[in-house]
Amino acid sequence: MTDMSPMTSIQSRLDTLRQSLPEGVGLVAVSKFHPVEALREAREDGQTLFGESRVQELAAKVAELGDRDYCWHFIGHLQTNKVRQLLRLRPALIESVDSARLLDEIDREAARQGIIQNVLMQIHVAREETKFGFAPEELLEWFGDRRFENLKAVHICGVMGMASNTDDRERIAADFRAIRSAYDEIKAMCPDLRGFSIVSMGMSDDYPVAVECGSTLVRVGSAIFGPREY
Numbered sequence: 001m002t003d004m005s006p007m008t009s010i011q012s013r014l015d016t017l018r019q020s021l022p023e024g025v026g027l028v029a030v031s032k033f034h035p036v037e038a039l040r041e042a043r044e045d046g047q048t049l050f051g052e053s054r055v056q057e058l059a060a061k062v063a064e065l066g067d068r069d070y071c072w073h074f075i076g077h078l079q080t081n082k083v084r085q086l087l088r089l090r091p092a093l094i095e096s097v098d099s100a101r102l103l104d105e106i107d108r109e110a111a112r113q114g115i116i117q118n119v120l121m122q123i124h125v126a127r128e129e130t131k132f133g134f135a136p137e138e139l140l141e142w143f144g145d146r147r148f149e150n151l152k153a154v155h156i157c158g159v160m161g162m163a164s165n166t167d168d169r170e171r172i173a174a175d176f177r178a179i180r181s182a183y184d185e186i187k188a189m190c191p192d193l194r195g196f197s198i199v200s201m202g203m204s205d206d207y208p209v210a211v212e213c214g215s216t217l218v219r220v221g222s223a224i225f226g227p228r229e230y
């Protein structure tokens with residue numbers, strides 16, 4: 001080969017990861033806690049979709065890298081008092097809507113800013129008590145009551161979830177199947193929900209299981225960028 005610059009380890013890990021994902025499964029490169037240079041390397045390798053979990057950090061990265069060549073997903077717990085600032089950054093998708101109160105606040109603020117905000121509803125199935133999100137029954141009830149019809153400026157594009165933090169593959173698979181089946185039930189119950197098509201699940205340690213269980217979007221950080229230094 002002539003005239004090719006050497007691939008960085010980020011690029012080679014990214015290439016390997018992409019090759020392992022079936023067609024139709026998207027990849028969010030979770031870049032939280034990593035410097036903009038790391039994102040630029042991934043961008044040079046064709047990655048456009050990045051995930052961040054803190055509003056301040058996203059603001060700094062958008063200021064430096066922009067939103068033309070980079071597409072941003074917000075994946076962290078969001079406090080209602082940060083909604084205005086986050087929406088001004090125009091994230092393509094907020095994946096972590098974990099309460100009706102937060103959803104209402106996003107709706108209000110998006111209407112105020114004159115935009116339609118795309119979101120995912122976060123489902124909580126994992127064992128850990130500290131994880132955020134709707135219980136599956138709670139979310140089914142929310143959709144069953146057709147509460148989405150009250151939204152003026154939010155488009156719900158699907159669901160997001162995490163598996164329990166464990167080495168037990170069976171437990172992880174059961175969690176992912178529970179997320180996928182909540183999504184399927186919502187879709188069956190509300191066939192008129194337009195553009196409800198994303199099941200975001202799977203991280204560095206468990207994305208192959210998530211894909212087997214019906215994920216359409218994986219969120220992978222350390223397997224691309226290496227360990228985070230908090």
Ligand SMILES: *Cc1c(COP(=O)(O)O)cnc(C)c1O
Nearest residue numbers: 030053075203204219220221222
């Ligand atoms: C950090 C994070 C990820 C990525 O985690 P890795 O283990 O580094 O792949 C995915 N999803 C969410 C919600 C996260 O906060």
